[in-house]
Amino acid sequence: MVSSEPFLDSLPVTPSPKPIALEFFAGGGLARLGLEPWFDVAWANDIDPMKCAAWRANFGAEGLIEGDVATLDGGTIPPSPCLAWASFPCQDLSLAGDRAGLSGRRSGTFFGFMDRLNDLARRGDPAPVVVVENVKGLLNSRQGADFTHLMAALATAGYRAGCLEIDAASFLPHSRPRVFIVAVRRDWPIHPALVSKPGAPNPFLTQAVMHAMDRLPAELQSHRVDWHLPAPDRKPPSLADLVDHGDQTWWTQAKVAQFFTQLSPAHAARLAALQADGGAHIGTMYRRIRTDQGSKHQRAEIRFDGVAGCLRTPAGGSSRQFWIMVEGNNIRIRPINPREAMRLMGVADTYHLPHSTLAGLKIAGDGVAVPVVAWLSQHLLAPLAQAQPRSLHHDARLGPMAERI
Numbered sequence: 001m002v003s004s005e006p007f008l009d010s011l012p013v014t015p016s017p018k019p020i021a022l023e024f025f026a027g028g029g030l031a032r033l034g035l036e037p038w039f040d041v042a043w044a045n046d047i048d049p050m051k052c053a054a055w056r057a058n059f060g061a062e063g064l065i066e067g068d069v070a071t072l073d074g075g076t077i078p079p080s081p082c083l084a085w086a087s088f089p090c091q092d093l094s095l096a097g098d099r100a101g102l103s104g105r106r107s108g109t110f111f112g113f114m115d116r117l118n119d120l121a122r123r124g125d126p127a128p129v130v131v132v133e134n135v136k137g138l139l140n141s142r143q144g145a146d147f148t149h150l151m152a153a154l155a156t157a158g159y160r161a162g163c164l165e166i167d168a169a170s171f172l173p174h175s176r177p178r179v180f181i182v183a184v185r186r187d188w189p190i191h192p193a194l195v196s197k198p199g200a201p202n203p204f205l206t207q208a209v210m211h212a213m214d215r216l217p218a219e220l221q222s223h224r225v226d227w228h229l230p231a232p233d234r235k236p237p238s239l240a241d242l243v244d245h246g247d248q249t250w251w252t253q254a255k256v257a258q259f260f261t262q263l264s265p266a267h268a269a270r271l272a273a274l275q276a277d278g279g280a281h282i283g284t285m286y287r288r289i290r291t292d293q294g295s296k297h298q299r300a301e302i303r304f305d306g307v308a309g310c311l312r313t314p315a316g317g318s319s320r321q322f323w324i325m326v327e328g329n330n331i332r333i334r335p336i337n338p339r340e341a342m343r344l345m346g347v348a349d350t351y352h353l354p355h356s357t358l359a360g361l362k363i364a365g366d367g368v369a370v371p372v373v374a375w376l377s378q379h380l381l382a383p384l385a386q387a388q389p390r391s392l393h394h395d396a397r398l399g400p401m402a403e404r405i
Contacts, residue, residue: 019082019385022127024069024113028054028363030345031085031133034373038382042078045069050359051366057352070112074119081120082385084127086113087368090135114153121158128188129384130159131376132181133368139163139179139212147212148220150181155223159183162225163213164204166376168369170232173239174308174344176369179209180376182227182384189387194380196228203231229379232371239282239306242343243323251333259333262287262300274304274326281326284308285333308336308344313365314358338364346370 021039023032028051032041045065046052052066065076088110110132120126132150139147154161161183168176184190196202205226213224251259263271274281283304290299302324303309312319323340325332336344338353338360345364353360 020078020080021083021085022077022081024084024086024116025088025109026055026064027051027087027366028351029059030347030363030367030370031087031373032059033347033351034368034370035083035085035377035381037374038377039083039385043076043081045072050354050356051363054352054354054359054363057354068112069109069116072112072116074116074123077116077120079125081125081127083129083131083381084113084117084120085131085133086110087133088113090137110150111153114157117157126158126185128185129381130154130161130181130183131381132183133178136165136177136179136208139165139208144212144215148216151216151220151223154181154183155220158185160186160223160225162227163209164227164229164376165206165209166204166229166372168346168372169236169307170203171234171371171375172236172344172346172369173242173306174311174369176310178368178372182225182376182380184225184384186223188384190225191383191387194228194383196226200228201231202226202228204229227380229376232375239284239308242340243282244337244340247334247337247340249334249337256331256333259285259300262298263302264290264299267300267302270304271302271326271331275328275331278328283324283326284336285322285324287320287322311341311344311361311365314361319365320361341365346372 018038018040020043021032021035021041023029023035023041023044026032026044026046027048029041029044032044035041041059041063043063043065044055044059045067046055047066047068049066052064055064065072113132117127117130132154138150141147151161161181164180164182165177166180168174168178196205213226216224260268281304283302285300285302286309288299288301289296291297304326309321311321314320321336321341322333323336338357339349341361341364342351342353343349345367346369347364347367354363
């Protein structure tokens with residue numbers, strides 16, 4: 001039996017002082033940008049010196065611990081953390097990676113994060129709310145064994161959890177589907193309005209998420225929560241809104257001519273139709289190595305659906321994404337620059353980028369879309385954080401929540 005009191009649909013009132021958040025695998029601090037309207041991101045950690053330098057350039061040095069999460073001194077974490085955020089490395093889980101899963105060197109750092117969570121519990125100060133973010137491949141990595149292993153680790157640590165799949169394309173002109181596992185301590189109250197009702201529309205409880213959750217073993221089903229998150233109520237900006245018109249690094253005509261030779265018949269027909277239309281069109285392009293009749297070829301793959309392809313960490317020629325502008329027979333192509341990549345992640349131009357192009361692209365490609373974090377914070381994490389047991393009977397906005405799901 002749970003409370004049936006109505007829940008606020010509007011922005012939760014942020015308490016003062018804000019609840020403390022921890023940003024594990026912080027990168028350049030993009031999760032922080034989405035969290036900080038509701039949380040005090042008082043502590044962060046990353047192992048990459050370049051990313052740590054970018055974090056400091058934007059937020060100052062205080063609270064950032066540079067080093068391996070597996071060997072961190074848990075004593076550096078401030079007392080009374082309310083939220084622990086972990087966007088742990090995806091390379092071993094991604095379809096573009098080697099699919100080593102959580103046993104891989106990079107994605108296996110998740111267990112170092114769990115060690116730090118357990119440190120907090122041992123000192124009697126566990127984080128009541130945890131978010132684990134990664135690529136959609138986590139759901140089926142090693143036939144679902146990695147997802148089960150992760151959920152079991154959270155359950156063993158005293159949490160119950162649920163999963164949401166959120167594509168940045170709901171907020172930005174950028175296709176970036178990611179899974180967000182939101183966990184709460186088993187003694188932590190959950191207002192019923194934060195839980196999805198059977199049969200009610202929930203755009204973020206996708207078929208892939210429900211399949212992954214449904215195949216969890218029985219002992220984990222008792223720790224399951226199907227979270228409710230409303231659909232966004234704002235239309236994403238257009239690609240044209242994000243283009244840096246001062247960047248004139250357009251390809252030469254010779255290079256554009258070579259691009260035509262790399263189009264598959266289907267993509268060539270798509271481009272020809274746009275040219276015949278006569279209007280102005282903006283799209284994006286990746287160059288991929290594809291196998292055709294037993295031979296490998298570099299292919300130029302274009303899209304003109306108003307959404308950029310998922311940004312990737314720049315590790316080679318196929319990881320760079322390009323603008324392609326078509327106006328009749330006039331075709332212009334150039335790489336997406338770091339500032340544009342950050343705009344595609346929802347980052348304001350006030351963010352201080354590294355001087356290196358590749359470093360800026362890496363921060364964007366390894367980051368989490370800021371509006372996604374903000375939406376999740378506003379509609380789920382902040383309400384959870386405010387439901388502190390010591391204040392349950394004193395928050396008239398939320399109604400009585402002494403009864404727990």
